[in-house]
Amino acid sequence: MVFSSLIFIFVFLPLTIFTYYIVPRALRNFILVVASLIFYAWGEPTYIVIMLFSTVFDYINGLLIHKYKERKTITRLVLINSIVVNLGILCFFKYYGFVVDNINAVFNLGLTAKKLPLPVGISFYTFQTMSYVIDLYLGKVKMQKNIISFAAYVTMFPQLVAGPIVKYGDIAKQLNNRKESLDMFGEGVELFVIGLGKKVLLANNIGILWSSVKALPMNNLSVLSAWLGIIAFTFQIYFDFSGYSDMAIGLGKMFGFHINKNFNYPYISKSITEFWRRWHMSLGSWFREYVYIPLGGNKKGRLKQYRNIFIVWFATGLWHGASWNFVFWGLYFGVFLVIEKTFLLKWFDNKPKFIGHVYTMLIVIVGWVLFEFDNITQGLAFIKVMFGFGTHSLIDGSALYYLYTNALLFIVIILCSTPIPRKVFLSLQSKLKMIGVIVVPIIYMLIVFVSTAYLVNETYNPFLYFRF
Template sequence: MLFSTFFDYFNGLLIDKHRENKKITKLVLINSLVVNLGILCFFKYYGFIVTNINSLFNLNLKLLNFPLPLGISFYTFQTLSYTIDVYLGNVPVQNNIISFGTYVTMFPQLVAGPIVRYSDISHEIDNREESFKLFGEGAELFVIGLAKKVLLANNIGILWDSVKAASISNISILSAWLGIIAFTFQIYFDFSGYSDMAIGLGKMFGFNFMKNFDYPYTSKSITEFWRRWHISLGTWFREYVYIPLGGNREGKLKQYRNLFVVWFLTGLWHGANWNFILWGLYYCIFIIIEKAFLKKWLDKSIFLSRIYTMLVVIIGWVFFEFENIGQGFRYIGTMFGFGGNLAYDSTSLYYLLTYGLIFILLIICSTPIIKKGACKLKENPMMLNSIIYSLIIILILFICTAYLVNESYNPFLYFRF
């Protein structure tokens, strides 16, 4: 991280110094891209590449078990975006190494996002507003994110762990569906919870990070889903890959090619395994189909479009979660009754009864209903309502703290990214 910080800080200075010489600035930019992506590939994809070379050519190249630096995907993309934006003239060069280091090493979002582009906070690094009001808003958002992670994601994650630990041949169809729906909620509330905590912490210190999730499970198409899910990653790939490749400006075939590249890289960014690449290309297929003709049909029925979207997303999470692709297809086969499994059994009924209420709560929390109610309570001019809202936030913080002290189950799903 320190190397990336100093390396791209000096790259920015070089580009600014030789602004009139396009050959030098382009060479500096290419150097930045090669070195940064080379470091990322070495630490994150070295084992994946060597394993596939060994399998393909029947070799026995030695695997070196390097630890994955925390947050490497996030801060690599951040320093790259700075160099690219300085090259394009979108942001002024940062002459203060401490200020640039603040941007790269910003702890609230360092290990779990959102991906913060330099252009988003360049002004706030040296000229940010801090106040009790912003600190309070940030603390409130942090507590909400903590509750998403600790009270919702962790509790439903226990169900998915139980289902995943069982043999696929022994689980019922109902258990398979309950399990992957549990994971669907777990990964959303886990990741969006971390993002809310990061955005809240940033606000407490005077930084305004972009929103990373916007109720994606209310989407009416896969295209809309990806406008609402991990917004900072989608924005990064759109600005620095899709648009430079030509976007949708050069005809349908080139647009589909550009989408293929973006979604291949999106899948690969998430992890060094073929299941992530398959997951990315899986979404690419649906987005291309929607752009070709399906979106017009989906617009005719909100109910059917939402069912379609959630079905595609839920199946997609199977590919995402199972590193063994064969097991993933077997699990999907079980979901749709192709494995000869029972429709339901005592275990699946136990899961349904035990987690039924939390499933209802998760569905409600996946929509803006609670947020709208909270806003009405908070914005009511009556002092009593403001006091009640504040007490609710304090109570949530107390419950989260008690849960963290009492429970040992607290997985970090995005450690590998």
């Protein structure tokens, strides 16, 4: 089940909200847990056992760390056990086949690896349960005594399958002492509708262009077609994932939770450093807090700082998938981050802002090629087409057709990837006053209506981050 599905919007969500608000406050976390388990089990009931195991396992680890908090040797063993088991489960399901394939390639063996479907959301909830145990060990949070409250944190369906990654410390107080309100619920509905529009109306439509370009034989691609295609993917993945994050944060507000935002207009960045402060912020924050800083961060000299950056970005790439293209994608950004920290950021200081912006978007767009093509050879071949290497024509009939039929959509998505529409909307809302009270709900209802019409008629409704 995905948020951008009719059964979720018109059946699951209304029933969950209704049940949640009619029961006594003491039972609301229990209702969230039950609803979340139903949501998760909808597509793969078997793997619900793994999530339940992770929940109970790290709940018990929390009890042990609290009980033996004066005995560092025992708590350290509990922490290590938690990390090893959690990462072991994640690696088995996510990287088992990848490891076997690489062993076969290196040693020329014929080992067979059974294809295991990836449990949806395992990369996200594994990091969440680990954050609880690590922070408890470090004394940053208090032990959660109530297993239902802890289960609500781990299994919460709004951000279960694709984030944002919610660290336990960010939500600990809200688990037992949150206050739902009509204003907060309304804000949640607005965010959900905006996210739905991003996903269904923008991501899905521009994604059709990328699917068409990617399906063309590489020899038939023109330079313009290649650029139009990968720019389409650049916006598809942004509106797909940021739209889902908006829906998740909005759903959280409907149930009284404040979840930190995950995107902050990354495509207006003027450096790769800035880009990664704006893109998938919860993942960046997790790696910074639990990997980069424990390794020493930037406090042990330049060389160790660069080493730490490459370790983090190797791990970031590998976290996205069991394929070498993700590893190269991560290290690719690691290289540019090191270059920027060495001299490039200072060089940009005295230059017009548009230079940094053009540089950033060029690096990001090329990076999305590495990200999207599982086959590295094909990805590099696509990059060659983009930059005119070989006998590919500059422009052809297909490219002109793609440009003509998607020109308006490109204008809309470029504008919507900036803060401009939001600023204009808020300005009009404040100036219109009473008129705005009528017009704004109508706009949101139109988004829901048109999105629903698309979901009824269209079969193209992928969600890119489900595979992570």
